[in-house]
Structure formats: C-alpha cells, structure tokens
C-alpha cells in the first residue's frame with residue numbers, strides 16, 4: 001500500500017511544521033502533498049516556503065499565498081511580503097490550483113478551498129448542494145473524466161470527513177498544521193491505498209493530531225513585530241479563531 005501525507009495551512013509556524021515532518025518521516029512516508037497557505041499569520045513564512053519546497057512533492061496555492069500577490073498595496077500584508085521577498089512571491093504565483101490522482105480505483109482531488117477558487121470558502125455545516133459542488137470540474141480545477149470521487153481540502157483549519165451518500169462521494173478537510181482552529185494540535189491527514197491505480201482496492205483516510213512546542217512558536221512570534229500578534233498567540237494556545245476571541 002502507498003501512503004500520502006497531506007498537510008495544509010502551515011501559516012509560518014516552523015515548530016508545528018517540524019513536528020509534523022518528523023512524524024511523517026518516522027512513519028516512513030516520503031510523498032507529501034501540501035494544500036497551501038504556507039504564509040501569513042505566523043512569523044516564519046519565508047522559512048516555511050523554503051522547507052516545504054524541499055520536502056513536498058506538490059504544493060497548491062492558498063488564499064494567503066494568493067493575496068500576497070493580488071493585494072500588493074494592502075499595508076496589513078506588507079510585513080509578510082517584505083519577509084518573503086520577490087523570488088518566493090514569484091514561486092507562490094507559479095503553484096498549481098489542484099492535485100488530481102487515482103487511489104485504489106477512486107479519483108481523488110485536492111485543493112485549498114473550493115473549485116471556485118482560493119477565496120471561496122466551504123464549511124462543514126454548509127448545505128449538501130454546496131458540499132456536492134466541491135466535486136465539480138470548473139475553469140479553476142480543469143477537467144477530469146470522471147470527476148472526483150474523493151475531495152480533500154484545507155482553508156478552514158477544522159478537520160472533518162463527510163460521506164455524500166446520495167452521490168457516493170467523500171469530502172474531507174485535513175485541518176491545519178500551524179494554525180489549527182479546532183484543537184491546539186498540529187494536524188494533517190494520511191491517505192493509504194494503491195496510488196495511480198484505477199482498480200478498486202481498500203483505502204483509508206486518517207487524521208493525525210500532534211502536540212508540538214506551542215510556547216516555542218509563541219516565543220518566535222514575540223521576537224518580531226507580527227501583525228495581530230496577540231490574537232495569533234491566543235489562536236495557537238486555544239485554537240479559538242481571532243474573530244471569535246472575546247475583546248477584553
């Protein structure tokens with residue numbers, strides 16, 4: 001059986017990334033797909049890009065990666081853009097939208113947010129129709145025939161797995177490595193099956209949640225002039241999204 005580690009939303013958190021990479025290595029998995037949002041939020045965007053380029057087979061572009069390119073004049077993003085530099089920005093721009101492959105007779109597609117693009121968000125509590133829309137071929141995804149049976153994505157930083165029984169499809173979210181918003185643990189997914197095979201065979205989708213040195217990540221955030229630092233640190237420690245934190 002082949003194993004694929006699927007990581008996403010590292011968001012400049014080096015201690016979380018290193019904990020996840022060590023776990024992947026220890027399991028003997030050497031194929032890593034990355035669903036984007038390498039940058040933003042945390043203090044280590046540049047390092048995360050460099051490290052992920054080194055270890056990930058394929059990386060797709062996330063909404064933060066895209067907005068550093070699109071919103072060149074947004075002062076809130078200037079801190080990250082300055083840190084990353086032109087060459088890495090060009091690299092982010094070059095990343096693909098989706099990863100398509102066969103696994104144990106299933107067509108699998110991975111992307112950051114949705115087939116509409118990196119900025120269109122779909123949540124676990126959205127409608128059946130919106131969830132089914134995650135399997136569509138669009139100008140953003142390109143065409144596959146057949147369209148995907150299994151779709152995995154990032155973006156919302158919350159793990160879930162949803163069978164769409166009426167249509168025989170499976171939707172899942174891999175959670176976030178560096179900025180989890182369900183539990184304060186570094187999270188990723190592992191797919192197991194026969195890679196590149198159109199023959200039906202067993203496969204599994206599992207989720208891994210790891211403790212990592214959160215206080216080291218906090219210390220790294222405190223050493224720099226990070227935008228929304230207080231909210232970011234609370235997210236690391238509590239997994240409560242900054243827009244939901246009580247203002248004191």
Ligand SMILES: [Mn+2]
Pocket residue numbers: 009011037062064155156157
């Ligand atoms: Mn994200």
